[in-house]
Amino acid sequence: MMRTFAAHGDLVHDPASGMTHRAPTPIGSGRITLAQTTVTAWPVVAPRDLDRPIPDSVCWSPIVRCNLQCPQCLDDNTVREANLSERWRVARILADTDVLGVDISGGEPLLLRDLPELLDTVRSGGRSAVSITTNGWHLGRRAAELAEHTDAIRVSLDGPDPGRHDAIRGPLSFDRAVRGIQAAVALRIPVQIQTVLMRRTAGYLQEMVNLAARLGACGFSALQMLPIGAGTALPDELLSDDEAMRLFAALDVPERLHMRLRTRDVAGNFTVIRADGRVWRNDSTALNIGGLHPLRSAADLALTTRDGTA
Template sequence: MRRTFASHRYLVHDPATGMTHRAPDPQPTGRIILDDTIVASWPVPAAADLDRHTPASVCWSPIVRCNLHCPQCLDDTTVPELSAMERHRIAGVLAEVELLGVDISGGEPLLLRDLTTLASTIRDGGRSVVSVTTNGWHLARRAPELARCLDAIRISLDGPDPARHDAIRGAGSFARATDGIRAAVAEGIPVQIQTVLMHRTAETLQDLVDLAHGIGANGFTALQMLPIGASAALSTEMLTDEQARRVFAALRVPPGLRVRLRTRDAAGNFTVIRADGRVWRNTISALSIGGLHPLRGATDLILTSRDGTA
């Protein structure tokens, strides 16, 4: 499948998986169309080996409000949200910074009426690819407008059927999410299904992979749970990275579906912009956060040697 990526010389960022690959040859700078099978074959260097002054990608959570209350949520719901004017200022900053990817998350970003404007502002900067991470509740309704401004969409599922998914996310959430996935696929938006890997979800991982393949998703990602935000209370649900790798190695992967495990060590130093406009980075171990400061301009995203620059 040929779709949109962002590149800067040898680095190519995939908006669906959130991974930055190293190409064997220099690529044109900016948003480019590539074959995703070829990109997937390229290696993924560690963040410290990217040799960049700014992160390759960031997660921006402009909203903490959500219609669901998932126990494994990373968000701090006490953080105040900025005004619409300030959200648009931050979108403008992200459009100007030499980022390869911006994932708009939350909270639930589809609750923002100005989501498409924010995404378009960033994408129109010409440097970054833009994705959205959503619980999918409002996706079926908003898929047509999102198709005009997104390069990929990531939908969170915690179980392969209503009984197991809704037990974590709430009644009706599975049906709304899967209806949204089908709508996004119909609109031609590359879809990545992702799940937070915990002891309670590890046993359903194969069924989730099969569901992702059957519903038309491009890929599936299992994210190691991070003890940040609400999920800090679920420390007993955490798998070690070694345990997660064993679970993942046992999966039967359907033809054409790309699966990915994001281990906890791979989440170290990841950059997040909170709803209050402050920037923080996961510590190297991804067990806590640090470096909290306001995002006023592009220089506030510059990495330091402590953040893992080369």
């Protein structure tokens, strides 16, 4: 399967998995089409080992609103949601950066009517691959509209069937998400299914992997739960990174399904642009997140603050 990635020298970012790989030789810069099997065979580079002045990828959450109320949500719904002109300003700044991957999340980004145009604006710089992270509720009706504007879609599923998923994310959310995934796959949009890894989901991780393969997803991500946002109320759900790695290593992986485990260690220092237009960053342990400063230019994404500290 040929897909769009973003390259800078020997670094290649996958918008579906959110991982950055190192190619054996430099392959250029900007948006590039490569075979998925080629890229996934290259080693993954941890963000802390990239030696870049800015992040390789960022999550932009231009919307706080969401139609679901997931108990493990990372978003802070007390953050002010900026207006339309502010969203466009942030999109133009992102287009002018050397960030390889921009994932548009929320809240629920499919509630934004101007989402296709925002995606195009970020891609207009020719440097970044873009993705959408969604709960899938509106994906069935918007997949065709988004197909030519995004490089990948990440759909959050936290159970392998309606009973277990809907117990976390709400009634009908499983069926709506599955229909959305099927619509996106039929349109040949690369789909990554992702699950928040916590105690209540750990027992059926293999079922989630099997479901991703059956639905035709190109990959599956298990994301260690972070005690940020609503998740601060769920300390008993946390697994250690060692527990998560043991669970992941025991999985029987279907052929051609690209796998990702995001540990809390890997999530340390990850950069988020929230709906208030400010740059936020996880601390080194990914147990807390802090706001740094407003995003006024590409320089504000620097991995050190203005006084030179990390």
